[in-house]
Structure formats: structure tokens, C-alpha cells
Amino acid sequence: MMAITAVPALQAALAAEHAAIYGYGVAGAHLTGSSLTGAGQDWTGHQEARDTLAAMISGLGAAPVTAQAFYRLPFRVHDAATAMALAAYLEDGVTRAYLGLVAVSDQRLRHFGALAVQSAAQRAAFWRGSTQAFPGLAL
């Protein structure tokens, strides 16, 4: 497998963060109590990650991808259970995107991507209620 270049991998991670920010907004509307608090914290974390990635991409001389006006959700979200399933789904997407960064040749970006994979996998496990053997990898 050839190492991929940094900008496309960063853009993919940024696109996943945009989608997560949108999705947590939908999920949060169906959550209450500690789940809502947790979703709020994750939503804030994704906004911070978005800003970090956008700055990194700009620093490399590229224009950061912008958020879409609307995202097609993978299933209908109508209660707390489907909201938590959506949060896990979003985090799986973020995990996959950051795993792409681990394949770049820049060692600092690999390290950054690997830590972001861990954070996203932790959030996915929280929302799913179980761990996975290979977060982000297609089996």
C-alpha cells in the first residue's frame, strides 16, 4: 500500500467532523440527562477538531472542505436508542477517516491520526455500549 498524501486525508477527516457536528445536533434533540450532556461534550469536541483540521489544511496551502447544508442520515432517529445508535455511527465514520491519516508518510500526522482514532473509538464504544476488535478497519 502506498502512503497517501496529507491534504486528502486531512480533508476526509474534516468532512467526517462536519458530518458528526450535524449528526450530534440531530441526536441531541432526542437525548436527556447524562446522555444529552455527553452528546453536548462530544459535539463541542468535534467542533474543536473541525477548527484544528481546518487550520492544518490551510497551513498546507489548501482550502478546507466546507460542511454540507444537509446530510442524509443512515436511519430515522426518533428516540434515545436511535439517537445513541446515530452517535455510534458518526463516531465510526470519524474513526475511519482518522485512520486514513495514519497511512500518510508524515510521522507527526500519523501520530495525530492514531490518537484521534483512539478518541473516536472510545466515543463509539460509549454510545454503542461495547468495544470492537478493529475500530475503523474494514474486515
Added chain:
Amino acid sequence: MLLASAAALPLLLATAGCRSWDVYTGADPLAGPPPLGHDVLTLQAVIAAEEHLIDLYRTAIDGDPRTSARPRLLRPLLAQHEQHLARLRARLVEPPGTRTSPSAAHPTAGAGGSGSPGPAPARISTARLRAAERASAAGLVQRLATVEPALAQLFASIAASDATHATALGG
């Protein structure tokens, strides 16, 4: 005839514009197997660490009283470590004739799994397992900087799994 042919080779090469020492400058093919590559050595070390973690989990489960609820938490995590090990071993390709990796002769049946009577398994605390998971995740992230991209992604994914295990263990 053979002797004559061998003697004529430098002359032929000279005629073709080549010097005999230009023909092949690589490793001596008769010097034995080549040294193992960096990725192979890294993979061997990661496999050995994964085997150690599996042994730790097996010892912990074997050491728990039958009434304990902890094995119900530990068994799914152990199963995921066994998946890690299988995937890592599938990536390991060693040239024939190279030295045996530490893992090849390593008994994967953990302490207490051999069937032979022995001392009671040691009690492994949840805190120790949690620390081992964290150390494994950190070690994998350190190693992924210098290996080929697909292997780096596998290490990162396993590290993330280990990090979720640490959280599941209360960390």
C-alpha cells in the same frame, strides 16, 4: 569445455562494454538468508506483546472465583485480543531459514490452560489489566510511525481497541 567457457566470460563482458564487477553488486546469494526487515522485526515484537496480554487475561480469568462476575467482562476483551493476534500473525511473513520468531514457539494456551495440575493461578487485578491495555495502546502508537502504511493502520486500530478496553475496565 566448462573451464574454457568460464575463462572466456571476462572477455565476453569486455566485448559487451561491461566489467565483470558491474554484473551483480547485490548481497551474496550464498551467504545465507537476508536479515529480517524492519517491519518483520516490529511485527514480531508486537505479536509477542499481544501474546503476553492474552496470557495476562487468561491468568486473570482462571484466577477468578467461580462466583465472580468479572470473567463476564474479561472474556469478550480476551476474544478481541485473540482476534488481534490472529490478524497480526497473518501479516507476518518470514523468509524460510530465518530465525524463529519469539512468538512461534510461544504457548498461546495461557497459564492454567495446559490441563496439567499446578499451583493456583495468580490473582491479576483489574488495575493491572487496565495498565497493560494502556501500555499496549501507547506502545503500538509509538511503533506505527516507521512501518508501512497498512501495518500502521492495523497498529492504530488495535491501539484504539486497547484504549476502549482500558475504559471498559474502569479507566
